[in-house]
Amino acid sequence: MRSRVSNMVPRRKFIGCWFSAKKKKKVNLEKLRAIVESHGAILKEIDFSKTMKAQEPFDAIIHKMTDRMIEAMSGNKRAEKNIKDVENYLENHPNTVVVDPLPSIRKLLDRHETYKLIKGTKLCLNGTLHIPTFAYITSRNEADILEQMRANSVEFPFVCKKSVAHGSASHKHNTRTSTSYGNQKFAEFSQYQDMNRQMSIIFNKEGLKDVDPPCVAQTFINHGALLYKIYVIADKYHVVQRPSLRDFSKDSLKDHKTIFFNSHDISSGDSSRSKLTTPDEEDVQIAPPLETSAIDAMTKELHNELHMTMYGVDIIASIETGKQYIIDVNVFPGYDGVPDFLDTLMNHVMKKLEPQTNGISARKQNGSAKTALIKPLMKTRSNNNDTNCHEEPPLKKSSRNGVISAKNKQAR
Structure with a gap:
């Protein structure tokens, strides 16, 4: 009888992860481990010297395998074997939650292909956002x-x-x-x-x-030496203003x-203004404010195209026309200036690991289905010292190192 009762006790969830040595420091792996454990789960680092099967189970996998994927695409046999092993494991374990799916990430490994994808989205075709000619x-x-x-x-x-x-x-x-x-x-x-x-x-x-x-x-595009970094995390996004290249006459x-x-020296979280990012006094022009309605549309549209949870989009606004341009899309960026992004990520992962009640498999929710993870977003603002969200009108000129957060509202 005791044995039957003990068998009914659910086991703890295992969250696999893989990051490069540099990304481990950026993510703060020990903090991630503590957050995972606070959810009653166990963080397990994936070891590419072993097979995935030898390390199972994996209820979820959080990763940034871009370097490994590019090495595999360049013909590195060991990297090819590693990535193929991960793909086979996920194919045989369709309920494993993956942040983010490898097929989605593969779309962003080549800039030219990424720009073509963005150019073909509805938000560019209808003029909501633009992409510089390339x-x-x-x-x-x-x-x-x-x-x-x-x-x-x-x-x-x-x-x-x-x-x-x-x-x-x-x-x-x-x-x-x-x-x-x-x-x-x-x-x-x-x-x-x-x-x-x-x-x-x-x-x-x-x-x-x-x-x-x-x-x-x-x-x-001349853009007032100001870059907007849009950091998407699950069903939220954050806008961080960063220095950028100055204008040229x-x-x-x-x-x-x-x-x-x-x-990275121009627009990273720890970069400061330099000669290349500081306009001449006579050339100072203020970039137009970011239109949050366009960002709402963008996050929804890109989810439909990519089915991703963790990505960043770099946007500039033309000082001449006011048009907003997407200039890059990044897989699992650094999230500098974004408070508690690991907590947001883990809350999202754990929610997806909850038992399904409506017949939709975890695999569908993880990216195979067309169902949007990112719902219409409410414009809110915070800074590094105040993480409480509150409603705000459309974004206006503010500190160039400010952080603007947005969280989802109920779908209409």
């Missing part, structure tokens, strides 16, 4: 580059970004020739791991010699030398 560059030949620019309406100045959108290779300026890299977007990824992470701004034909294919050329384009920069 072109995929595969050649160092000036005539070829100019033709690609013309065909895709890319203008000077433009930002030159590596095709690999995540991991150590995504922000690098590579000095190798195009013949050694060829047209393989992920080739020789592991050989670039220790190089400086850089992008560039190219102002004129003279600067085309600095184009580093394969890359994406994205028209630069048309008169400066003709003779301006190429500028190389590290995007």
Whole structure:
């Protein structure tokens, strides 16, 4: 009798996780472990030297496997084996909650593909949001580059970004020739791991010699040196204002030398204003306020496209037209300036682990179904010292390091 009773006691949930060594520090793995344990669950780090089956059970998996996925796509056999093992495990365990599904993440590993996806969304097609014109560059030949620019309406100045959108290779300026890299977007990824992470701004034909294919050329939009980072966590989003590249006048384009920069030095949580992000006094222009109705629409639309829980979107607003542009989408970003994001994440995971009562499987809720995780969002504001949410009118000019939070309201 005792044995029958003991068998009815539900076991504790096991939450698997995998992050790179750098991401572990960023996430604060020990804090995540404590939060998981506070929910009565156990955090289990995934060990890629063993099979997933040897480490089971996994009731949920939280991860950022982008580096590993890119290595697999570049031909790294061990990484290929690791990712295939994870995919097989998830296929055989459809009720395991995954944050986030690998097929969804794979859509964001290449900037050109990401930009095409965004350009095709309803919010861009109907003019709610925009994306700067862009072109995929595969050649160092000036005539070829100019033709690609013309065909895709890319203008000077433009930002030159590596095709690999995540991991150590995504922000690098590579000095190798195009013949050694060829047209393989992920080739020789592991050989670039220790190089400086850089992008560039190219102002004129003279600067085309600095184009580093394969890359994406994205028209630069003057935006008042202000970047809005939209951090999505489950059914909430937060808007954090960050420094960004200063504006450039048309008169400066003709003779301006190429500028190389590290995007993490420009707009990361611990970056400060520099010469590159501080406008000249005579050129100071205030970026338009962010339209939260557009952000509400964006989070809903991107969920329909991506079925993801943890991602970030970088948005700028043109000082000339007021139009708002998406310039990047990031998998599981740093969430700098966002209070208690790990608590929000775990609350979401634990809710999805609750027994299903309406016949919808955990796998459907995790991304296979079209059901939106992100409901219409209420505009609210907070700062680092005040996490209480309260209703606010549309966002207005505020501190450039401010944090604006939004949480979901009941679906109509």
